[in-house]
Amino acid sequence: MKKVRKAVIPAAGFGTRFLPQTKAMPKEMMPLIDKPIIQYVVEELVEAGIQDIIIVGSSNKRAIEDHFDMPSEELLSNLRAGGEKKKPYIDLVERISNMANFVYVRQKGPYGNATPLLSAAHLIGDEPFIYTWADDFFSPEANSTKQMIDVYEQHGGGVFACKKAQLEKEYSSYGFAAGEMIEDGLIKMAEIIEKPGSKEDSPSDLASVSGYLLPPELLGYIEKGLASHAEGEFTFQPYVQEMIHDGKDFYAKEIEGAKFYDTGNPLEYLKTTIEFGLKHPELEKALKEHIASLL
Numbered sequence: 001m002k003k004v005r006k007a008v009i010p011a012a013g014f015g016t017r018f019l020p021q022t023k024a025m026p027k028e029m030m031p032l033i034d035k036p037i038i039q040y041v042v043e044e045l046v047e048a049g050i051q052d053i054i055i056v057g058s059s060n061k062r063a064i065e066d067h068f069d070m071p072s073e074e075l076l077s078n079l080r081a082g083g084e085k086k087k088p089y090i091d092l093v094e095r096i097s098n099m100a101n102f103v104y105v106r107q108k109g110p111y112g113n114a115t116p117l118l119s120a121a122h123l124i125g126d127e128p129f130i131y132t133w134a135d136d137f138f139s140p141e142a143n144s145t146k147q148m149i150d151v152y153e154q155h156g157g158g159v160f161a162c163k164k165a166q167l168e169k170e171y172s173s174y175g176f177a178a179g180e181m182i183e184d185g186l187i188k189m190a191e192i193i194e195k196p197g198s199k200e201d202s203p204s205d206l207a208s209v210s211g212y213l214l215p216p217e218l219l220g221y222i223e224k225g226l227a228s229h230a231e232g233e234f235t236f237q238p239y240v241q242e243m244i245h246d247g248k249d250f251y252a253k254e255i256e257g258a259k260f261y262d263t264g265n266p267l268e269y270l271k272t273t274i275e276f277g278l279k280h281p282e283l284e285k286a287l288k289e290h291i292a293s294l295l
Contacts (some may be wrong), residue, residue: 001156002215004149006123007050007130009041010060010116012107017265026061028134030269032276033283036067037263038134042099048145050130052101054123056116065104070097112234114222121219132211135264136164142258149214151186158240158251159213160189161205163260169203171195175237177252178203185254191241192252206252208259218243238291 014092017028022030028038042053071093079086079093103123109115110163117124117131130145138144138161148159164185165171172195179190187206196202221239244250265270277287 001153002127003049004128004130004152005050006052006054006127007045007132008054008056008116008120008124009132009134010056010107010113011038011061011134012056012116013065014060018269026029026057026058027264028061029063029067030261030263032273033280037065037137038064039096040068040140041132041134041137042068042106044110044137044140044143044145045132048143048149050100050145050221052094052103052123054103054105054120056105056107058107065102066210067077068097068099068102070094074292109226110229110234114225114234114236114239117219117222117227117236121223124216124219126216128158128213128215130211131214136210136260136262138255140256140258142255144211144255144258147255148211148253151251151253152213155249155251157251158215158218158243160192160208160250160252161211162252162254163209163258164254165199165202165205165207167201170207171198174207174209176202176204177206177208179252185256187252189244189250189252191244192237194237204252206254208252209262214240215243215248217248 011026011028013027014231015022018027018030029036032040045053057064075093076090104121105119107116107119109118130148132145138166144161148161151159160177162177165174165176175192175194175198177187177189178193179187181204182188185206187204192208193203199205218236218239220235221242225239226234230273240250261268277283
């Protein structure tokens, strides 16, 4: 069984829901307190043992490359001039660039979440890999990546990170796993039912919401599918279904001890920022007092 060492993060979108803020700043670089959103995702990957992180972007995403690059000499000189009190910041910015091996690829191909995978295929090779977004994620301390890798190491196959649906409206927003429940919170998938519409029409309450651990064979299915793709969104989920029909194993794993955050729209981004602020050891008390004074 090959180790999971690589991850792909698609980051070519324009973040139109945050315009004009995202005209010059990638949405993945929007801050949550003192770190950009994508850094929370990268830190989880690294903690789970991922060594190579492939970011599939576009021409307007240079800020991401700069963030994970070595700090400029101008910045370091400024921090050194601040004396001993600024030294922790030097260690902080240097650590960011040393977290993993970062590779940047320009996205080419039709619109859809299968295209970043083909753009990175030559770097993935024959290894299983993580595919995860940079604007939604589970609570960092739960490490959804590590939980998916644990399932892979026990059962093999691919793994979808899932949350248990709590609200009726979620059944119109996500795909839901259908198949055999082999243990609590783990389904061996027969298929994913996209947006069933209601709890009664859904095969389970496990919603696929964020990350994936995918087998390298999927790339061949996607490449073959591209040849016959004519119009519409080019997504990878139908090729997962083909693999299941061909006898390949995929699992839906409920991520335990975690809350799912979606920062892809302004309201949810604002909610997430407030929650992270209320957890911050230096900001928690003053922020609570401020919110109480407003209410």
